[in-house]
Amino acid sequence: MxxxxxxxxxxxxxxxxxxxxxxxxxxxxxxxxxxxxxxxxxxxxxxxxxxxxxxxxxxxxxxxxxxxxxxLGSIPAGIGEHFAVKARNAELRRELADASRLLQRARTLNYDNRRLRALLHFRERAVQPVVTARLVSSTASSTRRVAVLNAGSWQGVREGQPVQGPEGLIGRILETGPNTARVLLITDPESIVPVRRTRDGLAALVVGRGDGMLDVRSVSLANAAFGAGDLFVTSGTGGIFAPNIPVARVVRRASDIALARALAQPNTLDFALVQQAFLPPPAPKPAPTATPTAMPSPSPTSAPTLAPSAPE
The missing domain is CATH 1.20.5 (Single alpha-helices involved in coiled-coils or other helix-helix interfaces)
Known part of the structure; x- marks a missing residue:
């Protein structure tokens, strides 16, 4: 068997x-x-x-x-770009013609802006970059949204410094090591960024949701109306992030609290720029020291006191 x-x-x-x-x-x-x-x-x-x-x-x-x-990921894109280069070239020519008209208008506005700044003696604080480094990894499934930067304290990276990408704000430095740093992304639930709307200057707060999206909450108006496509940039409030850094775009129409998408996606970035805080924290005040008090000196005109003599 x-x-x-x-x-x-x-x-x-x-x-x-x-x-x-x-x-x-x-x-x-x-x-x-x-x-x-x-x-x-x-x-x-x-x-x-x-x-x-x-x-x-x-x-x-x-x-x-x-x-x-x-x-490996660039191979399919290179093949597709090779076969579509002619159509892309025609599209770029049309975009260049449209951009040339906008460029002429922007130059005129920039000239007028410079003259007005000179008249008002306006001084703007320039944010100095610290280092440009790679984002080597980021959380994808956890509710915490943290990325790892391959630069640390030896390169001048400190806690609280903002991190920016080509498309917009990424987050701020959470922890630093000698050659690495952890970046708290703006999509993390503990991240709060003061922003303003570009079309009317509406003040708001961008708060992370933990799922890759953002909540935009108005701080100046009750039941503020948000429209799909509204763009929000940093306002400079708080002293960490410099003004006018792109942050988020509203996904759909809402009131009071709107769902938005971050403009900078860390999982698609190669490099990130670490900058100094827009307004560094003030230096601590020196502790008061006790000053010795001078003892009063005896008057030179006072006569010395004689002790009574003993009886004989």
Whole structure:
């Protein structure tokens, strides 16, 4: 009689080893997770140091994998661009003709603006860049929206500095290591950015939702109307973000609170610019020191007091 083909894994030495190895890996993973959870609850500074160490070790690997991914992802785009170059060229010519008219108008407005600034003696604070670095990774499934920057305190990066991309605001520096930094994205629920609407200057706040989208909330009007396509830029309030940095665009019409989409997407960016805070915090006031009080000196005209003599 031929043996049955439905043999249990216990008859195979290879299957036994594979099953045992899977149990060992699962148990080790659960143990490491429990240790990290306990460490984050009992000793948050030690957990932050461990997380920074892991980021330092994994950043070179993340940079290499990101470079490989960018290279492989550019192949289809290059092929498509090769076959569509003629149509793209005609479209760019039309856009150039439209842009030339806008450029002439912008030059006129810029000239008038310079003359008015000179008349008003207007002085504008220039924000100095700190460093240009790569965003090597970012969270995609967690409710916290944090990205890792491959530049840290050795490159001059400090906590609270704004991070900007070509399309708009990305976030601000949350933590720094020697060569890495964690960026709190504007889509994080703990991120609040003061903004204004470009068409009428309406003051608002952009708050992260944790799902990749943003909430725009009015701070000056009750039941303010938001229209689809409204563009919001930073207002400069708070002293962290410089004014006029593009932040978000409203998705659909709403009142009081509107759903918006961030203009800068960290998962599509190669480089990010770290800048100094628009208004640095004031220097701490010196502590008052106690001044010694001078003792009153005896008057030179006062006569010395003589002690009474003892009787003889």
């Amino acid at each position: 031929a043996p049955s083909r439905n043999r249990r894994p216990g008859f195979s030495r290879r299957a036994q080893y594979g099953l045992f190895l899977s149990y060992v890996i699962a148990g080790a993973g659960a143990l490491v997770a429990l240790v990290l959870l306990a460490l984050s609850s009992v000793n948050p500074p030690a957990y932050a140091a461990a997380r920074a160490t892991v980021a330092e070790l994994t950043t070179p690997l993340s940079s290499g994998l990101a470079a490989i991914g960018r290279g």
